Amino acid sequence: PVIDTFELNRAVYRIPTDEYRATVTTLTELLDLAPLLPKPTRNLSLGERMKCEIAAALLHRPQVLFLDEPTIGLDVTMQRRIRRFIAEYNRRTGATVLLTSHYMADVEALCKRVIVIHHGKLLYDGPLRGLAERFAPFKILQLKLHEGAPTDAVQRLVAQRAEIMTLEEGLVTLRIPKALTAPLTAQLLNELDVADLTVQDPPIEDVIEQVFAQPGDENRAQVSTQGC
Incomplete structure (x- = not known):
């Protein structure tokens, strides 16, 4: 069951019992995990498994959270739930969130800062909304x-x-x-x-396309995003 996996992580990270219980309670509330905790992991849907994996990674309360494609393969409703959770977790804990995603909706919903690097030079470093002003x-x-x-x-x-x-x-x-x-x-x-x-303004996808559509490899730009 999912709760057994959580217990294993508690032992691996040597999390004090009181702290572990408080964290599980918080994550269960934020991610609506209560119906999933007694279920075998193999019986979970993709979205349910994604939520449980995120919760397991947060049991030891990391100060820096790396999320690689956290909404990939999920339906629209589950994508929104995951985004809301990430934003709320950041608000409650102050943890730094570094996000990589092919879904620009993730970037728009979560990332406050965008960095564009051009051939080793910084082209843009500022709020997401300013990206369109610069490149579109x-x-x-x-x-x-x-x-x-x-x-x-x-x-x-x-x-x-x-x-x-x-x-x-x-x-x-x-x-x-x-x-x-x-x-x-x-x-x-x-x-x-x-x-x-x-x-x-044009959709963020179109703006990013403008950034990467420059002719020649020497004109390619790299876009990095920093989340909450």
């Missing part, structure tokens, strides 16, 4: 037109000034240079029958 010189504008409004005028208005990413019945997505965002948005609102409009 465009905004994403989404338009929803009123029912029956023609979309052909969009092509005329944005010609050579923006990239039309999608153009469907009543729905338009544009990629606009930042310098043109304000004037072009004003013109679209003035000349089109707009029901709704949003302007936002």
Whole structure:
């Protein structure tokens, strides 16, 4: 059973009994482990096993936590639970969390700091939200037109000034240079029958792609993230 694995870890790390019990209680609460503790490990689902493995690694209360792909293979609900747990564990204990993940949602939810290294030189060191400002010189504008409004005028208005990413019945997505965002948005609102409009930074995946899309190996960049 899972609880036997926890007991083994307690013995390996020589954790005092009172401290061990308090830690198990806290982790059981944060990760909702109560129904899993008596189960054999082989009977756990991937998500359940991931939660138990994280708990086992935290029994001795490490001050630095390395997490390698903690949400890989998990469904959306379980991914969110793991992210919430990591953030709450950091808040309660003050432990440093170093995270590696192919899921940019993990990075967005947990990492406060991003470091970009270019050919051995530091290109960026700052908050995640500033990464788009540095590497993505465009905004994403989404338009929803009123029912029956023609979309052909969009092509005329944005010609050579923006990239039309999608153009469907009543729905338009544009990629606009930042310098043109304000004037072009004003013109679209003035000349089109707009029901709704949003302007936002590109998805973090697109920003990271911009970083690594530089030509030549000498221009490749490395992105590191530091969590909580």
